[in-house]
Amino acid sequence: MILGAARNLARHRLRNGLAVLGIAVAAALLLDMVMLAGGMERSFERMLLSRGYQIRLAPKGTLPFDTEATFRGAASLSARLRADPRISAAGAVLGGALFTTIHDSLLPLAGLGVEPEGQGLYEVEQGADLGPVDTTGIVIGATVAKVTGWRPGDTVRVTAGTDPQITRAASERRLVVRGVAHWLYEARGQRTVGIALPLMRAMLGTAGDRASIMMVKVVRDEAVEAVASDIRRLAPDVEVNSVTTLVARFRTRLTYFRQLSLILGTISLFVGILLVTTLLTITVNERLGEIATLRAIGVSRGGIVRRVVAEGALLTLAGNAIGLLLGLATARYLDRILTSLPGLPAAISFFVPERGVVVRAAAALLVAGSIAGAWPAWRAARAPIAATLREEAT
Amino acid sequence: MSEMPLLLEAQSLSKEFLMGARTVEALRGVSVAVRSGEYVGITGPSGSGKSTLLHILGGLDAPDSGTVALEGVSFERLSDSALTRLRLLRMGFVFQRFHLLPVLTALENIELPMAEAGMARGERMARARDLLGYVGLSDRADHRATQLSGGEMQRVAIARALANRPALLFADEPTGELDLSTGRQILELFRRLNQDGMTIVVVTHDEHLAADAGRVIHLLDGRLTSSSPNSPAP
Numbered sequence: 206m207i208l209g210a211a212r213n214l215a216r217h218r219l220r221n222g223l224a225v226l227g228i229a230v231a232a233a234l235l236l237d238m239v240m241l242a243g244g245m246e247r248s249f250e251r252m253l254l255s256r257g258y259q260i261r262l263a264p265k266g267t268l269p270f271d272t273e274a275t276f277r278g279a280a281s282l283s284a285r286l287r288a289d290p291r292i293s294a295a296g297a298v299l300g301g302a303l304f305t306t307i308h309d310s311l312l313p314l315a316g317l318g319v320e321p322e323g324q325g326l327y328e329v330e331q332g333a334d335l336g337p338v339d340t341t342g343i344v345i346g347a348t349v350a351k352v353t354g355w356r357p358g359d360t361v362r363v364t365a366g367t368d369p370q371i372t373r374a375a376s377e378r379r380l381v382v383r384g385v386a387h388w389l390y391e392a393r394g395q396r397t398v399g400i401a402l403p404l405m406r407a408m409l410g411t412a413g414d415r416a417s418i419m420m421v422k423v424v425r426d427e428a429v430e431a432v433a434s435d436i437r438r439l440a441p442d443v444e445v446n447s448v449t450t451l452v453a454r455f456r457t458r459l460t461y462f463r464q465l466s467l468i469l470g471t472i473s474l475f476v477g478i479l480l481v482t483t484l485l486t487i488t489v490n491e492r493l494g495e496i497a498t499l500r501a502i503g504v505s506r507g508g509i510v511r512r513v514v515a516e517g518a519l520l521t522l523a524g525n526a527i528g529l530l531l532g533l534a535t536a537r538y539l540d541r542i543l544t545s546l547p548g549l550p551a552a553i554s555f556f557v558p559e560r561g562v563v564v565r566a567a568a569a570l571l572v573a574g575s576i577a578g579a580w581p582a583w584r585a586a587r588a589p590i591a592a593t594l595r596e597e598a599t
Numbered sequence: 600m601s602e603m604p605l606l607l608e609a610q611s612l613s614k615e616f617l618m619g620a621r622t623v624e625a626l627r628g629v630s631v632a633v634r635s636g637e638y639v640g641i642t643g644p645s646g647s648g649k650s651t652l653l654h655i656l657g658g659l660d661a662p663d664s665g666t667v668a669l670e671g672v673s674f675e676r677l678s679d680s681a682l683t684r685l686r687l688l689r690m691g692f693v694f695q696r697f698h699l700l701p702v703l704t705a706l707e708n709i710e711l712p713m714a715e716a717g718m719a720r721g722e723r724m725a726r727a728r729d730l731l732g733y734v735g736l737s738d739r740a741d742h743r744a745t746q747l748s749g750g751e752m753q754r755v756a757i758a759r760a761l762a763n764r765p766a767l768l769f770a771d772e773p774t775g776e777l778d779l780s781t782g783r784q785i786l787e788l789f790r791r792l793n794q795d796g797m798t799i800v801v802v803t804h805d806e807h808l809a810a811d812a813g814r815v816i817h818l819l820d821g822r823l824t825s826s827s828p829n830s831p832a833p
Contacts, residue, residue: 212702498698501659502712502759503687505680591660594771595650597696 210515213488224484225523231477232528232570237536237556238470239566242463244557249455252552253448255389258294258325259429261451262419262436263444268454269418275299276443279416280402283320285439286421291432293424296323297416299402301409304364307353314349315397316365318405325389325420327399332357332384339401343380346388346397355382363398365408376408393544393551419443470566474573477524481517481577489513489585496585497593506586513585517578518571525567525574532566533558606767606798607633607656612665614651614821625651626662627821633767633800638793640812641802648821649802650771656800657690657769658682670766687716691760695772697752699744705731705755706740712762723762730758734788750781757788761797768792770801774808786811 214221253261262282264274279297286295296319303316319326321335327344335342343363345355355361359382366375380400388397400408406415421436423429429447437445446454456463489496496509536556543555614626625648633639641649654660656667658674667674669689674682686692699708706727713723731737734754744752753773760768770789774782786808793799793813803809817825 209700209702216702494696494698495700498694499700499711500683501657501686501692501694501698502715503683503690503763504711504715505683507680508715589660591651591654594654594659594694594698597698 207515207519210512210519213492214516214519217488221484221520224480225520225527227480228477228521228524228570228574229527229531231473231480232525232567233532233535234473235470235477235570236528236532236563236566237539238466238473239562240532240536240556240558242466242470243562244559245459245462245553245555246452246456247557247559248552248554250448250452252389252550253451255552256325256328256420256422258420258422259426259448260421260423260433260436261446261448262421262440263417263446265442265444267444268446268451273300273417275411275415275417276440278414278440279419280414282440282443283323283419286419286436287323289432289435291424291428292421294323294325294422295419296320296325297402297419298324298326299405299409299411299415300417301365301405301411303398303400303408305353305362306364312352312396314363315391315395316363316405316408317397317399318402318409319399320402323420323422324399325422327386327388327397329384329386332382334386335383335399335401337401338403339383340404341378341381342383342400344384344386344399345382346391346395347385348391348394349396349398350385352396357382357384363400363408366410375410378404378408389552390550391552392548395551474569477521477570478573478577481520481574482580484520485513485517485578485581486584488516489581493585493588493593494597497588497590497597500586500588500590501594509586510579510582513582514575514578517582518575521571521574521577525570528570529563529567603634603636605632606635606637607631607667607669607800609652609656609667610665612652612655612662612667614648614655614660614662616651624821626655626665628665629818629821629823630665631656631816631823633798635766635798636793636796638789638799638811638813639801640809640815641800641818642804642809642815643818643824647818649818651821652818653769653771653800653802657692658686659692687712688763689766691762691765691768693753693756693760693768693770693773695775697744697749697756697776699747699752699755699759701744704741704743705736705747705751705758708744708755709758709762712759716763726762727758730761731755733761734758748781749777750784753777753781753785754788757785757792761792767798767800770799770803772802772804774803774805783807 261269263269264276267274283295283297286292299318301316303314305312305314317326322337335344360379361382363380364377391397423432433445433447540554540556544551609631612626612629616623616625629652641652643649655662709727709730710723731740734757736751736754739747739751774785789799790811809815814828816823
């Protein structure tokens, strides 16, 4: 039956080829929309958990790095948290603008003051990490290494509190590049550097024991919510979010985005269905005489339906196969455009091609394609045999 | 022949068609009986109701009134699927325009009714090859229908009609699309089939084909005007 369906489709190669391309475009769009609908959320969660830190602390009423706000008492809080046996690591982070000079030009750097013993922001790829109380070291990102040409072991000049108009710095340090790191939350093209938290405070002139965020790693995943709840009691002035809460808040922010992708996905599914239905209706109308002959020689109505539906399924299958490749290619292309938006971490993806998602989209279209063939198939099976044969004979 | 069992019996068949605003009476109370082994020709001028009669006798169309029964089984009592099954297993059809499936080879066209009947692949291939040999087309087994001549297509169509060893073979103008010499070959094939015991009902304009039939039924304006052995209407 499948062979017969394939041969029937091969009778009109150009027409069916174009239809397959149309189905492929619909399949690609459907796949992209399905990937987009849940992809960002999954990618966000994966990114947040990439170093295993399940809790984030930020100034009250803010999300991590959503504003430039800071909170007090960070050092004492992180010390208390590290003393909790349920917590394996905790570290405060202070963000601020740093600068360096390259070829007489001022180069802004995204500076992060970290506690190296409890940081979840980077992974050293080359050289070494900062020491626990490192007042002379700096860890740089790959972009900084590329732009400045700095290598581990180089001594470099870094300033803070710099007025870009008059290029005069409030604070200047000569630091040794300890290592080149992969910064997990770095935006594409962002020039991130890390120094020890006390040094960062000193350079920025931050009064007191302040931090932008704090990251906490809990030993057992099941204990995360209980630990977060305890931290809220311990530090009522701080916003405490587990990754689960952050993902939920992120999901709320993405609701319209997700709805839009679902609507577009549904539209593409309907376009696929209409394409198959239209094509099979034309095919069936052209072959009514053949179908009447099949009925005359004893092929059942079910047999006719199966034959026509098989053609629809085959068209959809071919469209799906091309659409899958097309969808993945367009997703990759669009992802590159979208992740280059300023301020967005490069690690985040808008389109996540997970096997389950791909299989679900392909299965949805295959089922839809087969259903799309059902109506023309039903019409074909119910065509009056004698009248059709009479028309064919005249 | 009268001692042979009754195979097909139709009584008081009437059928009307709407042709625009006009109602055409295609059949008016026609009764026909066909015995096993008979070769019956149905003749008459265009529009006399020949094809309509054949379609109703073959269960391809239902009469407005009257009954048809094959081997004692009345069509009106059968569901669509049961009637389809009856056509598949007990009747064979040959059409003026052959109606082979163009995407299939000659062998596959013959196999098709057997596959539909659930016959095993090996068995049906062997039978399809035997039938191709019977109609003289062993060397055309793997040719697509579109690669065959008109006469060859009609012979494949006859082989297809015989696939499930039917009790009765219906043919509607089987030589209508063929030249004289090719038509004669088909005529010879029908003669041979009947001699081998096949019951045949053939609608024809072809005088030679009608003359070959053991009995000729003549229709005029939807009425049976004569039914006589070897006496085709003028």
